[in-house]
Amino acid sequence: MILKSLFVFFALAFSATASLAEDLKLAVTTSFANSGLAEILLPAIAEDTGINVQLLIVGTGQALALGQAGDVDAVLVHARAAEEAFIAAGHATHRREIMYNDFVLIGPAPDPAGVASAPAAAAALELIALARAPFVSRGDESGTHLAEKALWAAAGIEPQGDWYRSVGQGMGAALNTASGMDAYILSDRASWLNFGNKGNLALLFSGDPAMFNQYAYLPVNPANHPHVRADLAATLEDWLTGDHARALIDGYLLSGEQLFHFNATPD
Amino acid sequence: MVAPILPMIMSQAVLRRGGHRILGPVTLTLEGRGITIVLGPNGAGKTSLLRAMHGLDRLRSGSVSWAVPTEAARKRQAFVFQTPILMRRSVRDCIAFPLTLAGHSRRDARQQASAMAERVGLAGHLDQPAQSLSGGERQKMAIARALVCAPQVLFLDEPCANLDGRSTAEIEAILLAAREGGTRIVMATHNVGQARRLADDVLFVHRGLLHESGPAAGFFSNPQTPEARAHLQGDLLS
Amino acid sequence: MGNIWQGLTEAARLVLHLDADLLEITARSLQVTLSATVIAALIGLPTGAWLAVSRFRARRVVVATMNALMGLPPVVVGLLVYMLFSRSGPLGVLGLLFTPAAMIIAQVIIIAPIMASISHQAIRELWADYHDLLISLNASRVQRIRALLWDGRRSLLTAALAGFGRAIGEVGAIMIVGGNIDHATRVLTTAIALETGKGNLALALGLGFVLIALAMAVNLALHFLTRTETSGRW
Ligand SMILES: Nc1ncnc2c1ncn2[C@@H]1O[C@H](COP(=O)(O)OP(=O)(O)OP(=O)(O)O)[C@@H](O)[C@H]1O
Ligand SMILES: [Mg+2]
Numbered sequence: 001m002i003l004k005s006l007f008v009f010f011a012l013a014f015s016a017t018a019s020l021a022e023d024l025k026l027a028v029t030t031s032f033a034n035s036g037l038a039e040i041l042l043p044a045i046a047e048d049t050g051i052n053v054q055l056l057i058v059g060t061g062q063a064l065a066l067g068q069a070g071d072v073d074a075v076l077v078h079a080r081a082a083e084e085a086f087i088a089a090g091h092a093t094h095r096r097e098i099m100y101n102d103f104v105l106i107g108p109a110p111d112p113a114g115v116a117s118a119p120a121a122a123a124a125l126e127l128i129a130l131a132r133a134p135f136v137s138r139g140d141e142s143g144t145h146l147a148e149k150a151l152w153a154a155a156g157i158e159p160q161g162d163w164y165r166s167v168g169q170g171m172g173a174a175l176n177t178a179s180g181m182d183a184y185i186l187s188d189r190a191s192w193l194n195f196g197n198k199g200n201l202a203l204l205f206s207g208d209p210a211m212f213n214q215y216a217y218l219p220v221n222p223a224n225h226p227h228v229r230a231d232l233a234a235t236l237e238d239w240l241t242g243d244h245a246r247a248l249i250d251g252y253l254l255s256g257e258q259l260f261h262f263n264a265t266p267d
Numbered sequence: 268m269v270a271p272i273l274p275m276i277m278s279q280a281v282l283r284r285g286g287h288r289i290l291g292p293v294t295l296t297l298e299g300r301g302i303t304i305v306l307g308p309n310g311a312g313k314t315s316l317l318r319a320m321h322g323l324d325r326l327r328s329g330s331v332s333w334a335v336p337t338e339a340a341r342k343r344q345a346f347v348f349q350t351p352i353l354m355r356r357s358v359r360d361c362i363a364f365p366l367t368l369a370g371h372s373r374r375d376a377r378q379q380a381s382a383m384a385e386r387v388g389l390a391g392h393l394d395q396p397a398q399s400l401s402g403g404e405r406q407k408m409a410i411a412r413a414l415v416c417a418p419q420v421l422f423l424d425e426p427c428a429n430l431d432g433r434s435t436a437e438i439e440a441i442l443l444a445a446r447e448g449g450t451r452i453v454m455a456t457h458n459v460g461q462a463r464r465l466a467d468d469v470l471f472v473h474r475g476l477l478h479e480s481g482p483a484a485g486f487f488s489n490p491q492t493p494e495a496r497a498h499l500q501g502d503l504l505s
Numbered sequence: 506m507g508n509i510w511q512g513l514t515e516a517a518r519l520v521l522h523l524d525a526d527l528l529e530i531t532a533r534s535l536q537v538t539l540s541a542t543v544i545a546a547l548i549g550l551p552t553g554a555w556l557a558v559s560r561f562r563a564r565r566v567v568v569a570t571m572n573a574l575m576g577l578p579p580v581v582v583g584l585l586v587y588m589l590f591s592r593s594g595p596l597g598v599l600g601l602l603f604t605p606a607a608m609i610i611a612q613v614i615i616i617a618p619i620m621a622s623i624s625h626q627a628i629r630e631l632w633a634d635y636h637d638l639l640i641s642l643n644a645s646r647v648q649r650i651r652a653l654l655w656d657g658r659r660s661l662l663t664a665a666l667a668g669f670g671r672a673i674g675e676v677g678a679i680m681i682v683g684g685n686i687d688h689a690t691r692v693l694t695t696a697i698a699l700e701t702g703k704g705n706l707a708l709a710l711g712l713g714f715v716l717i718a719l720a721m722a723v724n725l726a727l728h729f730l731t732r733t734e735t736s737g738r739w
Contacts, residue, residue: 025603034703056603056684070592071602172702197704225592323640341643352638355656365642
């Protein structure tokens, strides 16, 4: 009797999850997902194309690994060098730039290292290293972490010491850590604006073009994985580079600020 | 009719436990009809002897054989343990358990179990958890469970140890009725009075060895070994 | 303290508003974990009983392996299942990755050893009690196991609930094999991880309270069901 009702329950539960729309699996980075833009784009995509985009929110490294294994149909990431290596290895057919946002330097509001008045991003990091002010690094080879490393390299600094905390976690967890220890941290603007546990932290430095963060869309190579929905991936690419996407992306405001800048070029 | 499983022949049976020989070598034959009483002081090996006959313990050497293959013979035997084994079920379901194992329908098994419970005086306790029975009730339950499958051979290990006089008399009546029905009974007891009332034959065990075996009349009137004589007298003294 | 209070009020708000998303992920949590619990119970409980009544050469090794499997980090199970069901893995053709089915499989692997181990322990004690009786009554191995499972059902329920408790709160494995896809594989625990990541600590904690309430409700419901069914002392 109990077993029977359990079975009915499961049958219902499972059938409820099956839907008629066509599913496309897209691996995206945490920073993109945290921006909240997905909640604007996904319903529009479903409306315009009939594609139900299922987001897998992971780090850049895992996103590319999922694409390589054929477990997703496309990836949307922001790590140029890794993307190019991915294409060179034949895992994706090409990369298509969609939009960019920017990284911002967050830190304790009193700004003990004085980064707010720094002339450039590299100089700001130099000030932090000089002051040996606590700095939290994602340390997870994510796009944000790679960008951070590039900035350190530009500053000519190999960050190390007990002020430099590599947490090996996602943006949110890293921000939570920084908030907990009043540390500096590099974040993408969207994650920062959406972050709910700011504590003493404040946005101290931004605007250097070196901190721009380009997002690109890479469809998984159907030659490696015949089962991937290359057709849907192509439709989605067209949509993401089209006018409706431009309007939604450029028009997406968070706390009154524009987060993303559409920069796809028509083919 | 089911094929008779007797005679049982135990030949040079030896049980060892913890580096000691606790039984044997024992050679005996169980056949015919009636009640065999196993007598002997504490630790003599009565329980061990019954268990060996029933095939519960692996013999170190020697053998026990029945008229039919051992498996088939076991199905026609029942054993009432010195400490009743209580399942975590109602009294009714405990008594019905051997029947369900034998393939009876649940309904049929429960019906027969209820009837058997009535015979041993447990009619008012059918739905009670077996674990909540009193010491004497537990023994009655175990006897009902043993009788419910109408065994050809019934082993009982001190089944009346916790029973009052009246219950003992009731159980003795049940055993005598079973005997009339053709059930061969082998029972260990410390109660010499009970032994005198019930025994057709006697096995006297001492220090793991069978000292005497034979008709009850001869044993009680004229025990052959000094140990048996002392045992009977000791009992009389106490 | 303030944060915990916020979490509580957040939980109350979520529940009072009967938020549609909350209902959906709660139902999915239940669906995945109850399925995993039922399947793992069907595998684990009889396995434990069988190990308790069987004597064979490798038994010690099997029991030790089982106990060791209990300590397996869920993330490792998740990785293993991911690799099995990845499109590049041996079972990739089934297309089960990032579905509730994959999450169920991962949870079964995590909790079946726990259930088997607890049931082994409980049934072994019962077997010691029942041994002579069952041998005397010439019960077949299947009959023995059935009688032990039935009479040990209280302990087995505990074993099943222990498994359920571990599965309902598990996040590492199902995050990897389920992918935390909104409206497809998102459950309470992965939603909690996600909201924590966004710094929405109150919401995350609120979801945590919902999770605790859910686990308690299932426990109470099962105890109630079994109580009414047996109405006995055991
Ligand atoms: N597993 C064991 N290890 C060591 N000794 C054992 C073991 N089992 C039984 N014995 C010993 O074997 C002897 C015979 O035991 P048994 O139970 O057959 O005696 P009994 O005649 O039934 O005694 P009682 O009248 O007290 O029931 C006892 O001395 C007992 O201690
Ligand atoms: Mg004894």
